[in-house]
Amino acid sequence: MTELRKDPLVPKTIGVIMSLREGLKPTLDPSYGFRYPQVEQATKLGPLEARKYLEHLRQEGILKGELQDKVLCCPNCNMCNVTFRFKCPNCKGIDLEKKQIMEHITCGYIGERGQFVNSTCPKCKAKIDDNYRLVGYWFECDTCKHRFGEVPLFGTCKDCNISFDHREGAIVSAYVYTLSDEARDFAERKLTFLGNFEAILSKEGIQAKTDVVLSGISGAKHKFDLVFEREGKVMVADVVVAEKKTAADVPIISLFAKKYDIKASRAALIAIPGISENGKRMADGYDIYVVEANNAEEAALKIVNLFKRD
Numbered sequence: 376m377t378e379l380r381k382d383p384l385v386p387k388t389i390g391v392i393m394s395l396r397e398g399l400k401p402t403l404d405p406s407y408g409f410r411y412p413q414v415e416q417a418t419k420l421g422p423l424e425a426r427k428y429l430e431h432l433r434q435e436g437i438l439k440g441e442l443q444d445k446v447l448c449c450p451n452c453n454m455c456n457v458t459f460r461f462k463c464p465n466c467k468g469i470d471l472e473k474k475q476i477m478e479h480i481t482c483g484y485i486g487e488r489g490q491f492v493n494s495t496c497p498k499c500k501a502k503i504d505d506n507y508r509l510v511g512y513w514f515e516c517d518t519c520k521h522r523f524g525e526v527p528l529f530g531t532c533k534d535c536n537i538s539f540d541h542r543e544g545a546i547v548s549a550y551v552y553t554l555s556d557e558a559r560d561f562a563e564r565k566l567t568f569l570g571n572f573e574a575i576l577s578k579e580g581i582q583a584k585t586d587v588v589l590s591g592i593s594g595a596k597h598k599f600d601l602v603f604e605r606e607g608k609v610m611v612a613d614v615v616v617a618e619k620k621t622a623a624d625v626p627i628i629s630l631f632a633k634k635y636d637i638k639a640s641r642a643a644l645i646a647i648p649g650i651s652e653n654g655k656r657m658a659d660g661y662d663i664y665v666v667e668a669n670n671a672e673e674a675a676l677k678i679v680n681l682f683k684r685d
């Protein structure tokens with residue numbers, strides 16, 4: 376997860392995915408196979424680069440991917456603007472015929488269905504009646520008369536014009552991406568890590584600092600996840616990642632004790648995505664604001680509102 380801090384595209388990508396309730400879904404595209412337009416927009420990467428980048432984050436364990444689809448694309452340029460055709464593996468001709476193969480069980484003769492004229496076996500001349508079985512298919516090239524059992528499928532790429540055997544095609548997988556538990560936890564606790572959080576606040580003249588240690592009148596040192604300040608007005612805050620039904624009583628009491636000791640006038644518990652009604656009543660009793668938010672932007676906007684209120 377150290378990589379999270381270094382790569383400036385990671386918070387942008389995580390921010391996009393956090394704002395999507397059902398994860399980042401691929402968009403089907405005739406040229407690129409699959410695209411992730413929201414990530415392309417946020418990161419300014421091209422369609423192929425964005426796809427590769429997401430795949431890289433998945434391999435690094437930052438994202439989880441649920442396989443949705445796979446398509447066969449050009450092995451040369453990775454574009455998916457490909458059409459497939461049957462071609463003779465011998466002469467590359469396209470005049471192929473699919474033929475059904477029959478066996479006359481009585482005498483063991485195996486041949487193409489067309490040879491059994493009037494339901495008569497070409498070898499033993501007997502009527503075949505029910506005494507036959509369908510063995511399968513083969514393909515025959517009308518140009519060179521070559522016969523082959525396997526479907527000879529060739530792709531042609533409209534972007535780079537190469538032709539390739541389908542077995543050489545590049546398989547492109549489409550995933551629905553969500554955040555790994557580790558990444559979600561990190562992103563939610565470090566709201567400032569998500570680009571727009573600080574931008575929204577600073578536009579309103581509010582400064583945000585993370586992991587701030589302040590000394591209380593008792594002499595003890597207290598760590599706050601966030602401290603906001605505007606024109607001398609200070610608000611301390613902790614972040615909890617909780618389920619809506621959680622009361623969050625421990626973080627509320629802890630925040631209250633710290634707030635009391637440093638003589639802060641305002642404190643907020645930022646709850647992602649929220650806490651129970653009981654928890655809210657409790658926070659109210661301790662004079663602590665509860666900021667419920669699904670993502671960093673929402674939290675930032677609500678903090679701006681708290682500053683506007685008084």
Ligand SMILES: [Zn+2]
Binds near residue numbers: 534
């Ligand atoms: Zn190509």
Ligand SMILES: [Zn+2]
Binds near residue numbers: 521
């Ligand atoms: Zn042929």
Ligand SMILES: [Zn+2]
Binds near residue numbers: 481483497499500
């Ligand atoms: Zn026969």
